[in-house]
Amino acid sequence: MADIIWAGIFIALLGMALGRGWAGYSRTGPSYAVLARREAAFLEAAAEVLFPPSEGLPLSGVEADLPGYADRYLVALPVRQRNLLRALFVLFEHATLVWPAAGRGGFRRFSSLSEGQRLDVLRAWESSGLYLRRMVLTALKAVLILGYVGHPRSLGALGLAPWKLESPRVEADYLYPPIGEGRDRLPDRASVPASSPLSPLLSPPLSPPLIPGVDQETS
Amino acid sequence: MTDNPDTGGGVRVFSDYVRGARDFTEEADVVVVGSGPSGSVVTYELAKAGHRVILVEEGPPFTPQEFSPDGNISMARTMREGGLRSTTGTLMPVLQAICLGGGSLINSAMCVRPPGFIFDEWSTRFDLERTTRADLDPHFDAVSEFLGIAPTPEDVQGPRNLLFRQGCDALGISSEPVDRNVRGCRGSGECYTGCRARAKQSMDISYIPQAIQLGARVLTSLQVQRVLSEGRKVQGVEGQVVEPFSGRTSHRFKIRARWVVLAAGCMATPVLLQKSGDLANASGQVGRNLQFHPGSAVAGVFPQALNPIFGGTQSYQSLAFLKEGFKLETMWSAPAALAVRMPGLGEALVKHFGELPRTAVWDAIASTHRSTGSVKSRFRSMNPAIRWRLHPEDMKVMLRSIHVLAQIFFAAGAEKILPGVHGLPDELHSAEEAEVLRDYPIRPGDLVTASSHVFCTTRMHGDASRGVVDEDGLCHGFDNLYIADTGIFPRCPSVNPMLTAMALAHRQAESLAERI
Structure with missing residues (x-):
């Protein structure tokens, strides 16, 4: 009889842990090439507290669609590094099931914590005496900051959007096709105006220096 | 294996192998492995001397349309291990390129001749009789002339570079515009x-096209996995075709050559030697003695707008502290990449982002001679x-460099700095406050x-x-195996x-051309 009771308790605890850890992620919302629902939920929850609405920037972390950005970044990474980063997201999402956040309801996955608790969890990583732990947070911040500050609306508002630049033709452009394409995609030499600089080794300065704030892409 | 006669006007790219869909063999007088600055110089000089040269590169060639201003995406595409390579022991990111032109495609074009005392140390400590500054100056000159290396002109400095000069001047610290390979x-x-803007004379648009015009062949998307050897001689290299970005390997290739020059970089070259049966390692030094120039950066916020996106990426420097073990320089990058070093979370973090238009970032690279390590091959991987x-002790040098940078910032009129040192306040607001940096008991991991x-x-x-090699880059104990990359620096x-690296490669190419 006792065995049955212990088994029941174990199953109940297991069910509770699974429920708090893995179940209940929203099945609606955007689909991603790489990101799983739990990873997207974590990124959204982290972005919400890392980048709250502010007067300085025109969009919040939630509005910047950082899961979408992270998904594009993961696609660009080699498989091993992609998996490491995804493991990092999962680690953050579920670490609070092992080391709960302070306060009531702290024994939940990261994305289910209150905003204050999430910020406290991230602060604990940032101020940790362990270098490795701080570096892990730095890696997470790096992914999210590059997506948030690098968002065209953020850069535009800061006056830091990339220059609108046309690349002059150089000899190399007739040698290298776009990556993954064949040589039939090389430009035709005959189509280039005679005045275009064909060799950078012979070309004069292209133009006067750019003037900040002029002719920039802001969208 | 079959011959593959189609060289595509001098360059072969991944799609060429897919179309061929077969293993293949090539032949040349010389095969150069790696298209970074050293390998490109060797390829060009040997092609100019009339030799049949094949340059092999693992990465693809990039065109401007493929450059991404996003720091993450750019690094994922142009750097080894997606830009996430790091050391163990002391954890430190290590950035190395995988693309035609190597690091020159994505570096800041800084071209700096080390002062004579650096080479004097090399000469005396490592029995290198022909490696003084005077010996190398003709080679520095040749490379400089080819690439149009010149000091950065005033009109493209921009405020964040000129403020560095202003701060140095105020403190009586010597500084100068950086010589760069740009036109x-x-x-x-x-x-x-x-x-x-196609102004930077990276190897893919300078040495390599010129080498091709002289008859060199360039085979990209090929991963060399083994140097073929017998006794004191090498006979070529072999490996596999590798798909850009995914790293997936497919059919095999072999390149037979009378001379092999490994210019795959300080990490890849020793791994390649180890994977080739521990080649050229009679001394036991292959993969050992690893050194870096660890960099640390300080951000300074000024009261005025700096328009920091305008100006040479790294255009001003100070060599005043080289004998103390560090070099100071200005820097810029994709703004979001610079924002990564901003401290704090939530509102405090976003506040720092809002200050980016008034922020300059200056950095120091340290000569950490005491900090050494090793490179070893991994099972079933070329990484x-x-x-x-x-x-x-090297940490103390790095802290000293941060202290000097802080002084320069405040002398230039900064209202605060973000020192980026764990355990110190996120912001320091005056030169007096920054004195905390002078005696701070810093530990590895605080930076x-x-x-x-x-x-x-090597x-x-x-x-x-x-x-591992002699002064001409020839491997000790071998007749025809050379190494030409920063691994040979003593x-x-x-x-x-x-x-x-390019000057040494120029000298090596001259020596090799004579021997051929």
């Missing part, structure tokens, strides 16, 4: 993500296992550092029992290494 720079500050530990300057894993030494050079 027609417009100050767009995009060196690290690829120069869309290295990198072990390295930052020595506590977030990174490095793209890597050295010494070091040059006049004594064959203590080094010590870290204390300044940005590209120009020194």
Whole structure:
């Protein structure tokens, strides 16, 4: 009889842990090439507290669609590094099931914590005496900051959007096709105006220096 | 294996192998492995001397349309291990390129000749009688002339570079505009993500096209996995075709050559030697003696707008502290990448982002001679296992460099700095407050550092029992195997290494051309 009771308790605890850890992620919302629902939920929850609405920037972390950005970044990474980063997201999402956040309801996955608790969890990583732990947070911040500050609306508002630049033709452009394409995609030499600089080794300065704030892409 | 006669006008890219869909063999007088600055110089000089040269590169060639201004995406596409390579021991990101042109495609074009005392140390400590500054000056000159290396002109400096000069002047610290391999720079500050203005004379648009015009062949997307050898001689290299970005390997290739030059970089070259049966390692030095120039950066916020996106990426420097073990320089990058070093979370973090238009970032690279490590091959991978530990005495040098940068910032009129040192306040608001940096008991891990300057894993030494190559880059104990990359540096050079690597490669190419 006792065995049955212990088994029941174990199953109940297991069910509770699974429920708090893995179940209940929203099945609606955007689909991603790489990101799983739990990873997207974590990124959204982290972005919400890392980048709250502010007067300085025109969009919040939630509005910047950082899961979408992270998904594009993961696609660009080699498989091993992609998996490491995804493991990092999962680690953050579920670490609070092992080391709960302070306060009531702290024994939940990261994305289910209150905003204050999430910020406290991230602060604990940032101020940790362990270098490795701080570096892990730095890696997470790096992914999210590059997506948030690098968002065209953020850069535009800061006056830091990339220059609108046309690349002059150089000899190399007739040698290298776009990556993954064949040589039939090389430009035709005959189509280039005679005045275009064909060799950078012979070309004069292209133009006067750019003037900040002029002719920039802001969208 | 079959011959593949189609060289595509001198360059072969991944799609060419897919179309061929077969293993293949090539032949040449010389095969050069790696298209970074050293390999490109060797290829060009040997092609100019009339030899049949094949240059092999694992990465693809990039066109401006493929440059991404996003720091993450750019690094994922142009750097080894997606830009996430790091050391163990002391954890430090290590940035190394995988693309035609190597690091020159995504570096800031700094070309700095080390002062004479650096080479004097090399000469005396490592039995290198012909490696003084005077010996190398003709080679520095040749490379400089080819690439149009010149000091950055005033009109493309921009405020964040000129403020550095202003701060140095106020403190009586010598500084100068950086010599760079650019022609027609417009100050767009995009060196690290690829120069869309085509001003930077990276190898893919300078040495390599010229080498092709002289008859060299360039085979991209080929991963060399083994050097073929018998006794004191090597016979060529072999490996597999590798798909850009995914890294998926497919059919095999072999290149037979009378001479082999390994210019795959300080990490890949020792791994390749280890994977080839521990080649050229009679001294036991292959993969050992690893050194870096760890970099640390300080951000300074000024009261006025700086328009920091305008100006050369790294255009001003100070060599005043080289003998103390560090070099100071300005820097810029994709703004979001710079924002990564901003401290804090939530509102405090976002507040720092809002200050970016008034922010300059200056950095120091340290000559950490005491901090050494090793590079070893991994099972079933051509990526290295990198072990390295930052020595506590070198940490003190790095802290001193941050202290000096702080002084320069406040002398230039900064209202605050973000020192980026764990355990100190996120912001320091005056030169007096910054004095806390002077005696702070710093520990490894208190600084977030990174490095793209890597050295010494196949070091040059006049004594064959203590080094891997001789002064001409010829491997001790071999008749026809050369190494031409920063791995042959006997010590870290204390300044940005590209120009020194190219000058040494120029000398090696002359020597090799004579022997051929």
